[in-house]
Amino acid sequence: MADLAERLEAVVQLMVDEPEEVEVERVRATRSEVVLEIAAAEGDIGKIIGRHGRTVRALRSLLEIRGEKEERRYELEVLDD
DSSP states (O other): OOOHHHHHHHHHHTTSSOGGGOEEEEEEEOSSEEEEEEEOOGGGHHHHHOGGGHHHHHHHHHHHHHHHHHTOEEEEEEOOO
């Protein structure tokens, strides 16, 4: 089974113009919480966030559902260098 970060990266790559620039990294993990960061090309950050944050909110909702099943909390951050 693929790692959650890899799966999220594959989904985000489908949304952007420069998929090779997308990186999802697990930056912090404890028994009950995992923090994931998304980095992408500067022009693609807006596509990941979406209008009024709707797209990133949807991604966070998916992670929340996954977390409920695993009794974990997932946090998603979008890096906008």
